[in-house]
Amino acid sequence: xxxxxxxxxxxxxxxxxxxxxxxxxxxxxxxxxxxxxxxxxxxxxxxxxxxxxxxxxxxxxxxxxxxxxxxxxxxxxxxxxxxxxxxxxxxxxxxxxxxxxxxxxxxxxxxxxxxxxxxxxxxxxxxxxxxxxxxxxxxxxxxxxxxxxxxxxxxxxxxxxxxxxxxxxxxxxxxxxxxxxxxxxxxxxxxxxxxxxxxxxxxxxxxxxxxxxxxxxxxxxxxxxxxxxxxxxxxxxxxxxxxxxxxxxxxxxxxxxxxxxxxxxxxxxxxxxxxxxxxxxxxxxxxxxxxxxxxxxxxxxxxxxxxxxxxxxxxxxxxxxxxxxxxxxxxxxxxxxxxxxxxxxxxxxxxxxxxxxx
Ligand SMILES: *Cc1c(COP(=O)(O)O)cnc(C)c1O
Numbered sequence: 304x305x306x307x308x309x310x311x312x313x314x315x316x317x318x319x320x321x322x323x324x325x326x327x328x329x330x331x332x333x334x335x336x337x338x339x340x341x342x343x344x345x346x347x348x349x350x351x352x353x354x355x356x357x358x359x360x361x362x363x364x365x366x367x368x369x370x371x372x373x374x375x376x377x378x379x380x381x382x383x384x385x386x387x388x389x390x391x392x393x394x395x396x397x398x399x400x401x402x403x404x405x406x407x408x409x410x411x412x413x414x415x416x417x418x419x420x421x422x423x424x425x426x427x428x429x430x431x432x433x434x435x436x437x438x439x440x441x442x443x444x445x446x447x448x449x450x451x452x453x454x455x456x457x458x459x460x461x462x463x464x465x466x467x468x469x470x471x472x473x474x475x476x477x478x479x480x481x482x483x484x485x486x487x488x489x490x491x492x493x494x495x496x497x498x499x500x501x502x503x504x505x506x507x508x509x510x511x512x513x514x515x516x517x518x519x520x521x522x523x524x525x526x527x528x529x530x531x532x533x534x535x536x537x538x539x540x541x542x543x544x545x546x547x548x549x550x551x552x553x554x555x556x557x558x559x560x561x562x563x564x565x566x567x568x569x570x571x572x573x574x575x576x577x578x579x580x581x582x583x584x585x586x587x588x589x590x591x592x593x594x595x596x597x598x599x600x601x602x603x604x605x606x607x608x609x610x611x612x613x614x615x616x617x618x619x620x621x622x623x624x625x626x627x628x629x630x631x632x633x634x635x636x637x638x639x640x641x642x643x644x645x646x647x648x649x650x651x652x653x654x655x656x657x658x659x660x661x
Pocket of ligand 1: 382384385386456460485487511513514520524525
């Protein structure tokens with residue numbers, strides 16, 4: 304519900320936690336000699352690797368806040384967005400008691416993180432257009448007050464479609480709990496972030512990442528945008544040095560000096576996505592290519608063929624895609640990431656061979 308207390312859903316013991324106070328937290332100012340953190344002063348491997356990184360990643364936060372046009376105190380930076388997802392479960396759900404709603408087919412990590420935190424999931428499938436059934440979600444919650452967390456993924460993985468703004472708005476206004484909106488793929492769409500149009504983020508956390516559009520999956524940088532009071536809680540319960548100095552410096556360099564390359568690669572991938580979708584749709588093996596606002600395509604294989612078999616045939620040709628055929632409403636579907644033009648061409652010729660032999 305809007306205009307509520309941003310800490311309303313935070314568990315009492317979490318509200319009270321005092322963060323680990325690192326050596327670098329307790330000293331402020333300038334000094335030449337640091338004998339406070341039990342680092343190896345000889346730094347046998349050089350490059351400042353011997354020193355702990357900034358636990359608050361302040362410089363990086365400044366750059367991220369400029370990129371996303373939000374205030375620094377609205378930002379949590381994590382070791383991948385998976386860390387933010389895990390911390391939300393821990394902050395909000397009491398293990399064995401509270402529950403969360405997911406809207407399948409969706410990102411598998413919500414389920415893994417829920418299981419680790421012993422949080423039961425209530426699954427309310429997306430409708431035929433892969434949109435949330437707002438009524439069913441609100442009804443489920445009215446019947447079970449232990450439900451207090453909801454995950455919305457937009458664009459959704461593995462379906463690739465955006466969730467309609469109006470449905471997100473209705474859920475934010477009427478869901479009596481905390482909502483995570485995962486925008487890991489939003490860079491590949493033209494829709495503005497929820498952070499841009501939602502007035503009040505009191506009970507909403509928006510997830511972003513450098514893993515997809517920025518092409519930095521290896522450095523593990525996830526971002527969450529929320530109300531400053533809720534963000535403060537996440538910062539208090541995170542491991543103090545969750546972001547390595549290497550991650551921070553590579554991300555800083557990307558955000559400061561490579562915005563043009565980022566935009567260029569996003570528009571190129573969007574262009575390839577369109578071309579690939581057109582080519583895939585021509586194959587008789589493929590019944591449907593779903594509209595995508597992400598950097599992948601969900602394709603439905605015709606009923607006469609089997610997605611799993613095609614997946615295996617592709618593997619024998621050295622190409623790995625994702626078999627999603629066991630997910631709700633993804634019968635006989637494969638998820639294909641858009642690659643380089645050469646990779647896409649090789650995928651297409653492999654599929655053409657399989658198609659012609661069928
Ligand atoms: C890939 C992906 C992420 C990103 O995870 P990281 O831990 O930041 O790499 C988040 N959400 C969804 C839905 C994804 O598919």
